[in-house]
Structure formats: structure tokens, C-alpha cells
Amino acid sequence: MTQHHDTLRAVTWQDNKLQLIDQRKLPHHHEILSLETAQATAQAIHDMVVRGAPAIGITAAYGVVLAAREAYRQSPTDWMALIGKDIEALANSRPTAVNLFWALRQMQALFPQINGDPEPVLLAAAQQIQQADIAANYFMGELGASYLPQGKSVLTHCNTGSLATGGYGTALGVIRNGYATGKIKHVYADETRPWLQGARLTAWELVQDQIPVTLLVEGAAAALMRQGQVAWVIVGADRITANGDVANKIGTYSLAVLARYHGIKFMVVAPSSTVDMQLATGQQIVIEERLKEEVLRLNGQTIAATGALAWNPVFDVTPAELIDVIITEKGAIENPTTEKMQAVFNASL
Numbered sequence: 212m213t214q215h216h217d218t219l220r221a222v223t224w225q226d227n228k229l230q231l232i233d234q235r236k237l238p239h240h241h242e243i244l245s246l247e248t249a250q251a252t253a254q255a256i257h258d259m260v261v262r263g264a265p266a267i268g269i270t271a272a273y274g275v276v277l278a279a280r281e282a283y284r285q286s287p288t289d290w291m292a293l294i295g296k297d298i299e300a301l302a303n304s305r306p307t308a309v310n311l312f313w314a315l316r317q318m319q320a321l322f323p324q325i326n327g328d329p330e331p332v333l334l335a336a337a338q339q340i341q342q343a344d345i346a347a348n349y350f351m352g353e354l355g356a357s358y359l360p361q362g363k364s365v366l367t368h369c370n371t372g373s374l375a376t377g378g379y380g381t382a383l384g385v386i387r388n389g390y391a392t393g394k395i396k397h398v399y400a401d402e403t404r405p406w407l408q409g410a411r412l413t414a415w416e417l418v419q420d421q422i423p424v425t426l427l428v429e430g431a432a433a434a435l436m437r438q439g440q441v442a443w444v445i446v447g448a449d450r451i452t453a454n455g456d457v458a459n460k461i462g463t464y465s466l467a468v469l470a471r472y473h474g475i476k477f478m479v480v481a482p483s484s485t486v487d488m489q490l491a492t493g494q495q496i497v498i499e500e501r502l503k504e505e506v507l508r509l510n511g512q513t514i515a516a517t518g519a520l521a522w523n524p525v526f527d528v529t530p531a532e533l534i535d536v537i538i539t540e541k542g543a544i545e546n547p548t549t550e551k552m553q554a555v556f557n558a559s560l
């Protein structure tokens with residue numbers, strides 16, 4: 212086993228409240244938001260205070276705890292009926308990361324067994340979801356790193372680290388493990404327009420871990436690959452469909468196309484809570500579109516020509532045929548197909 216020193220947690224439960232690091236302010240301001248209602252939790256997910264598919268799911272699970280507390284206060288006998296509105300608000304906070312809906316289902320499945328105050332039972336369940344996510348990340352870190360050659364560089368996109376998960380990270384977990392074991396010598400990170408998760412969050416996490424990181428604009432990825440610097444592209448996922456198609460941060464699909472052209476391997480790292488066996492292919496995934504202002508403005512300042520329109524899909528779908536391996540805590544799926552996905556997930560979902 213590799214030694215783990217990672218302690219950063221984006222989502223914590225303290226003093227009977229949900230505490231979120233405000234990721235919109237990182238890395239230069241470290242502010243914690245304390246939330247006491249499910250409605251505020253849904254708003255925080257929508258507003259990107261917390262982001263990253265597993266972290267969104269975990270936050271929603273704690274949101275259900277807050278919802279149940281409020282509903283039970285209103286009516287100890289009728290809380291299960293009263294909680295519906297809050298669960299709907301949580302479900303409507305963001306559409307693409309399936310971990311959100313998975314976590315809500317996990318929590319709701321417990322309701323029928325609860326007698327009396329639901330809070331202790333639901334809090335334990337939310338904490339268990341977070342602990343299981345961290346354990347999955349450590350496992351995937353080792354499994355993913357076992358695919359890497361010795362002493363090479365990798366390219367990653369968006370932020371998939373402690374901030375995006377229960378802790379440690381998916382793609383960044385593989386990178387952490389790969390660096391600790393000497394397989395990775397250098398990390399290239401896309402800045403990830405327009406929210407700059409790469410520049411603000413991934414670079415911050417890697418610098419803290421003393422892992423050498425070089426930022427590039429997404430448009431530079433092809434030129435970097437052409438130089439022969441990158442052995443693997445390693446990314447996370449927001450939803451993986453039954454055929455192995457992967458929705459992830461906008462720009463991921465470009466990287467997969469580029470990687471194939473340049474003979475570079477492409478790895479997706481995600482826990483089974485990101486797998487949606489109900490959808491046959493990635494074409495059925497709802498892709499979130501956010502406000503055009505996120506593209507037209509930067510740091511509150513208009514940068515684009517006044518009058519220009521903007522298109523702001525925040526995820527894209529990478530077809531399974533461009534993916535060399537999907538790493539999950541249930542195992543690795545090489546050259547994913549529906550049959551291979553079913554063999555791993557249908558038995559257990």
C-alpha cells in the first residue's frame with residue numbers, strides 16, 4: 212500500500228451543519244459556507260460552490276439529512292411526505308452528474324425502515340457514502356496507476372481531486388498514486404475554460420502535494436501531444452452509460468480525439484456511482500448548458516465583444532471507442548463495450 216497524506220475535504224459535516232469549501236473563491240480565498248437547509252444546499256450545488264460528480268452526490272446526501280431534519284421538525288409523523296419538495300430541489304440543482312440522482316436514491320431507499328427521528332440514520336448513511344467514495348478513490352488510484360509506464364508525463368482536464376470527490380480524487384487519485392510510485396514525473400493540466408477548474412483547483416491541489424504541474428490552455432493540448440511529452444490522458448467522468456460512453460467536462464472529447472490521433476492512451480477514472488446502466492448510450496445524457504455570461508465574462512468583467520452570442524455546454528460525450536480503459540472500484544474495463552460494462556455492473560447495480 213502507498214502512504215496517503217491527503218486530508219483536504221471539500222464537504223464535511225460539523226457542528227450539525229453541512230460545511231462546504233467555496234470552490235468559486237479558490238485558490239486565493241479559503242472560505243467555508245455553513246448550510247442548514249436543503250434549499251441552500253441545492254443552491255450551492257447549482258452555483259458551483261461545490262462541484263465534481265462524486266462531491267455533488269455526497270453534498271446532496273447531506274442535503275437530504277438537512278431536509279429530513281426540517282420536515283421532522285414540522286411533523287414527526289408526516290416528514291416523509293413533507294420532504295419531497297426539498298428532494299426535488301436537490302435533484303434539479305444540476306442535470307448531468309448521475310452521482311446526484313444515485314445519492315438521492317440511496318438516501319430515499321432508507322426512509323421506509325426509519326422509526327422516529329430520521330436524522331441519525333440518514334446522517335450515518337451520508338457519512339458512509341462519503342467514506343465509501345474515499346475508499347473507492349484509493350483503490351482506483353492504485354489500479355489506474357498500474358497501467359502507467361515508468362517516469363512519463365500525463366495530461367488531465369478539469370478538477371477530479373479531493374475537491375471534486377469525498378476526498379483524494381478519481382483521475383487525480385491515479386495521478387497522486389502514479390507520482391508517489393515514480394510512474395508519473397510531471398503533470399500537464401488544462402486550465403479548463405470557462406470555470407478554470409484546472410488553473411484554480413487542480414493546480415492548487417498538485418502544488419500542495421508538491422507534484423510538478425504545468426498549466427496549458429485547452430487549445431495547446433494538440434501541440435503538447437505532438438511533442439511526444441504525454442503518455443496518457445487521465446480524466447474523470449460525470450456519467451458513464453451502458454456502452455461505455457463518457458460525459459465529462461467540456462473539452463474532454465477533443466482530448467480523446469487528439470489522443471487517438473497521436474497514439475496516446477486515454478483513461479477514464481470514476482466510481483460505480485457515476486455509471487448509469489439505464490442509459491444505452493451517451494446520446495441520451497442531458498448535457499447541462501449554463502449561462503452565456505460564463506463565457507462572455509471573466510472575473511465579473513465583460514471580455515467579449517458586446518452583442519456576441521455564446522454557447523456554453525459544460526460537458527461533452529466521449530464515445531467508448533476512443534477510451535482505452537475505464538477504471539472503477541469494481542475493476543477496469545478495457546476498450547469498453549456494452550457486454551463488458553454489463554459483466555461488471557449489471558451483477559452489482
Ligand SMILES: CSC[C@@H](O)[C@@H](O)C(=O)COP(=O)(O)O
Pocket residue numbers: 262263264265308368369370371372375376380381382408446447448449459460461525
Ligand atoms: C471526480 S470529478 C469528475 C467530473 O465531475 C469532473 O471531471 C467534471 O467534469 C466536473 O465538472 P464541474 O462542472 O466542475 O462539476
